[in-house]
Amino acid sequence: MNEKLLKPYNPKETEARIYKQWEESGYFNPDKLPERHKEAFSMVLPPPNVTGILHMGSALMLAVQDIIIRFERMRGKKTLWIPGTDHASIATETRFIKEKKISKRDFTEKRDEFVELVNDYALSNQKVIIEQMRTMGASLDWSRAAYTLDNERKTAVTEAFIKMYESELIYMGKGKIVNWDVKGQTVVSDDEIEYESVKTPLYTFRYSKDFPLPISSTRPETKVGDTAVAVHPDDERYRQFIGKTFKINFVDTELNIKIIADPSVEPDFGTGALGVTPAHSKIDEDIASRHNLESVQIIDELGRMNEKAGSLKGKKILEAREIVVQYLKDNSLLEKEEVVDQNKPKAQRSGGIIEELPKRHQFFVNVNKPIKERGGKTLKELMRESVTSGKIKILPERFEKIYLNWIDNLRDWSISRQIWYGHQLPVWYKYPAPTDDSTDFFKVSKIKPEGSGWKQFEDTLDTWFSSGLWSFSTLGWPEKTEDFKNYHPTNVLETAYDILFFWVARMILMSQFLIGDVPFRTVYLHGLVRDEKNRKISKSLGNNIDPAEMIKQFGADAMRMAMVIGTSPGNDSKISTDKFKAYKHFANKIWNVSRFVLTNSEEIDYSNKVTLSTEDREYVEEFEKIIDDITDDMDNFKFYMAAEKLYHYFWHSFADIIIEKSKEKIWNGTAEEKASAQWTIFHILERSLRALHPFMPFVTEEIWSMVPIKNKKMIIVESWANKKYDHKI
């Protein structure tokens, strides 16, 4: 009888020691697992950002994924779970600038110096995060740890970019409209925009007194960039004007407005006439390209009117709007002013206004281009088919519909960012760049091209470009490594639903094009963790529960159970300190039950037959049935269910009934009754510890070290509790 057992369970004294034992055992590394582990099972950890400390969402994902990997390891799989961290380009750089109160302008000629500072900052954060992942008990193979910006991953990113460029999937958009984040001073993708619904005035007016048709706009200041008015071809009201061009003076700017007919115009919306601003609206850009209209940029990258805006030059957007509205009033051009609902686009990361404007030298991924190497299918089709064919299963299923809905509306992915911390594009040009964007002024290449004067493009890649390669870049791709052969496609991708498009979809895109296969078989999505008032946990609300603090107070096992129980797939979950407390009590319950069983039973030799009483046999059979159920739940990703069943069985059947009844038999029963009862409680405890291990690895490993079983190993590599996986001890 171990003296440790006499005191209450103390996670603090136990966890770090156990984690060290696991690491020393090498069992996190599939190459060092015992013989019986043959069939490969792999997962990649969604790499946490190196922007700061671990949050509740990461704690949830670590808990769930570690449960999966420990379960499969016990079932005899050759398990690989790859850790890593994400440089999170835009997020890290923004955070660094804010925290250190640094201005990029001070580094105008010293980009390398700046990048090095950000990198130091990132790596020091990385250490903290990695340490916290360990405290969760995560059985990650640290020998294979990756960083999205390390050398191996740089090689993968460059290779991917060049391959995509050669297949004409990556192209340079020559003055194509981008989403410009005025505050963050960078281009962002469509997915990085959030919409805020606001009330805003909609003005209905004419450019000038003699202009025949009124138009409506919430942004009259952009109308100085108009080159056409579009009407529906069947609209009787305006048919007579189609094809005519009007020369007008609008707020001191000369405009040439051509009246065009385009079926995309809704006759019933507003006046049925649409002022076309080709430089500042993607829709208008499309109309303009159909009608060969001139495009005039009138807003600059600082969010001000430029020299093409005449007297408005230099004015901020809102100032310009006021001036224009005043002009309309002064000249009796304003016909109507009404308040309408509008979705105002904002940059998700910086919170800044998004302006649509044309920008040169920006790169895009074409999602509609047929790919020769992939049977003429487009990226969009490949992404779609991966799921519709059933090759990838998304759980819960409703997210498959959400995914497909997103694919159907997908536009080309803009991948250039005006951020310094990240993967610089492998694209070179002769300085200075030509002004006319002639087709071959740049070269795509791993290294600087021969000859003098070559300069690398300043821009870096969208951080999700490197994350998209994660399922195979972590396995050594583009090298043909053993790891890649053995572990790709990975089995399960477990992540939060809010990065389904950002990450999951991009991984499918990259893998389908570069590998010709899916990156994983099953996508299991968990929800967001919210506080007890159902608010999203965030720094600004100050409602952040620090996982590290919870682990200190209640132990990692309690933390894991609290994260998992009550958390159904794809649904947001609520967390409160009460929940941690409840499972801390449970850890102690397991401890106390073990103390009782181990002091009241002896070493079990499973080769010796014990004749069980009818009652005890029923207990054992009932237990086996429950373990079968739990195994099913695990197979179906119902971890919340499995955990709850285990909790309930262990406490309210095993402890409250079976153990209570065994006391009488052990203390006052016949020799047969005693032996039967002892065997039963020992057997159920021993099996329960195995079943509990994926969920509560520390306390079960600690107790296992005291359980008198012949030839036992650490519980982390023992067989799963299910009879099917029973092998003689």
Added chain:
RNA sequence: GCGCGCUUAGCUCAGUUGGUUAGAGCACCUCGUUUACACCGAGGGGGUCAGGAGUUCGAAUCUCUUAGCGCGCACCA
């Protein structure tokens, strides 16, 4: 506009293909402490399963519908 969810006990949520008296945790109430555990045990109260209609021998579960809440995408002249 297109699409997807949710509404079950005071709170947080389960409830698989329709099948006895609808479950759990927390909270609450009563009783109990010399021998595994008060981080405990025994017992208890509490629900028109959002409203309505239908299918069925039978509906929390399937269909339609109303209301409220939430989410994704698109539009946003």
